[in-house]
Amino acid sequence: MSSTSTEQLSEQLAATTLLRFATAGSVDDGKSTLVGRLLHDSKSVLTDQLEAVEHASRSRGQEAPDLALLTDGLRAEREQGITIDVAYRYFATPRRRFILADTPGHVQYTRNMVTGASTAELAVVLVDARNGVVEQTRRHAAVAALLRVPHVVLAVNKMDLVDYAEPVFAAIAEEFTRYASELGVPEITAIPISALAGDNVVEPSAHMDWYGGPTVLEHLETVPVSHDLTACHARFPVQYVIRPQTAEHPDYRGYAGQIAAGAFRVGEKVSVLPSGRTTTITAIDALGESVDIAWAPQSVTIRLADDIDISRGDLLAPAADAPATTQDVEATVCHVADQPLTVGQRVLLKHTTRTVKAIVKEIPSRLTLDDLSQHPAPGQLVANDIGRVKVRTAEPLALDAYADSRRTGSFLLIDPADGTTLAAGMAGDSFATAKAVAEAAADDDGWDF
Structure with a gap:
């Protein structure tokens, strides 16, 4: 490539907007295949990467390249045929730059989806057309709503296995849209696709002339980017x-x-x-x-x-x-550690560049994502649980409500013994009263404040 064309490309990329988006879905719904197809058909895959995928596919007895291997990079992922860790991919088209987080579908990796979607402006939720909306679909919709992801795309995948039937797509789209709307998701776009065959991923499908909406890439390129900080x-x-x-x-x-x-x-x-x-x-x-x-x-x-x-x-x-300062934090948290979070536990709370000592004073409820019901006073939160907590900090914090700012309304709870991240938190709007602050007992060890 000549220096002139390189400069032109740099200027063109600088002029494009950036979209951060995440993919989610149940096991075997085809997330990694969709991502691989998106990268392949948009010509965002280097030749040596494609050759490595083709070689790995042949060694597994597959004639066609398994595009899922473009994102499933861990050995355990390839051996089991599932996504375990969050895989980040960076690519660009002439219209927009993208940072993509391919998140796992297993229930036990819900915490990984929280990680991938925490900075996303759009979430692509995949559904197998044969199975429709399942428990994990509702769970991912709820997580997207909790994290206040402004745009959600429902990608009804494997339409080729249901003969590209419009009624199948319409029924799934109606059920998911109704559920996500109840959660407060502001914008939902449903797209029928076949990631394996490439239908409606980058190019319009010749098998679904009844669908007149955008392809996945077209929607990603044109959706309004609302993260104007x-x-x-x-x-x-x-x-x-x-x-x-x-x-x-x-x-x-x-x-x-x-x-x-x-x-x-x-x-x-x-x-x-x-x-x-x-x-x-x-x-x-x-x-x-x-x-x-x-x-x-x-x-x-x-x-x-x-x-x-x-x-x-x-x-x-x-x-x-200026935001109000407080030592009593009420928040929704997603517990990400294998060890449980318990009432009375001593932790560190990291908010922006500030880290302070804190104690978990109360765990009022745990959210059941299946029906959005609250399980009162669970006593503890375990890995992948989402619940409400009340935390008392040793020093005042200037926290915004997460609804007002995803950047300064979020925080981490950390194990002071080994630095393990315990939970990702989203601050609520209400804090304890000044009376409750005054009544909090102080202790000489610097923890029970």
Whole structure:
């Protein structure tokens, strides 16, 4: 490729938008085959990758390349014919760039789907046309709703095995749409496909002339991307304090990090949380240059007018739009560790760049994803459980509600003994009252606060 064409391609890719999406579905619904077909037919697979898949397929006695092997990279996955870990793939078309997370379908890997879908703007839920909507389909729809994924695509796969019958597709689409709508999923698009044959994946199907909607790729390329972080509440978690101590700038003090959401301007009045002190932005440095404004997700250094005690984990926010701080966190969590989460357990809570000690004070309920009922007071959460928790932290946190910001409304619970991630949390809107805070007992060991 010539340097001119390389530059043109770079400019073209820079001008395209980015879509993060995840795939989910029951075992053997064909997720990995769909992803492989999508990559293959959109010409996003390198020659050596395709040759490796063809060789692996022949060694397993298959005449045609098994496109699922493009994403199922672990040896255990290939041996069992299932997806176990989240597989990330990056590809692009002239219209858009993509980050794809292929998530497992097994019930015991629900936590992996939470990982893959946590940053997704779209989820593709696959259904086998022969089986219709099953328990795991409802589970994946519920997880997408809990994570507030704004767009859901129902891909009714293996239409070739039901003679491309429109009534079969229509019945599945109607049932899933009704269920997902009850969950609050804002947008649902149903597409009949055959991942194995390539029908309606990249190219329109010649077997389903009754379908007049987009192919999977066409929908992915045209769906509105709604993750404009510049329109959110402005938040800047401090990652590092810069004090160069040079002769040219002997008093330089800057606060470096990545803007999580919104935009910041020179001259703007900001609050420093959790202390609540206010000051004014005097300068913003980005890539060695001074700028008047910076926005998410840029990495910048912010300088302030006043000498305030600020360290890693503090949060800058516009003074007129600063979140409330709290030590009592109520949230929905997905438990991802093999060891259970129990009432009274000592944990670490990591929110943006801040990590504090905490105690699990209560587990009010566990969600049954099959019918969305609440199992009260389960006592503990085990791997793949989703439930409500109440956590008391040693220090105040500036948490947004997850409904307002997926970036600053999420957190992790971590085992302080070995650093294992225990649960991924989504903060709720309600917190304990000041009276409950005042009544919390303190203990000398620094944990029972």
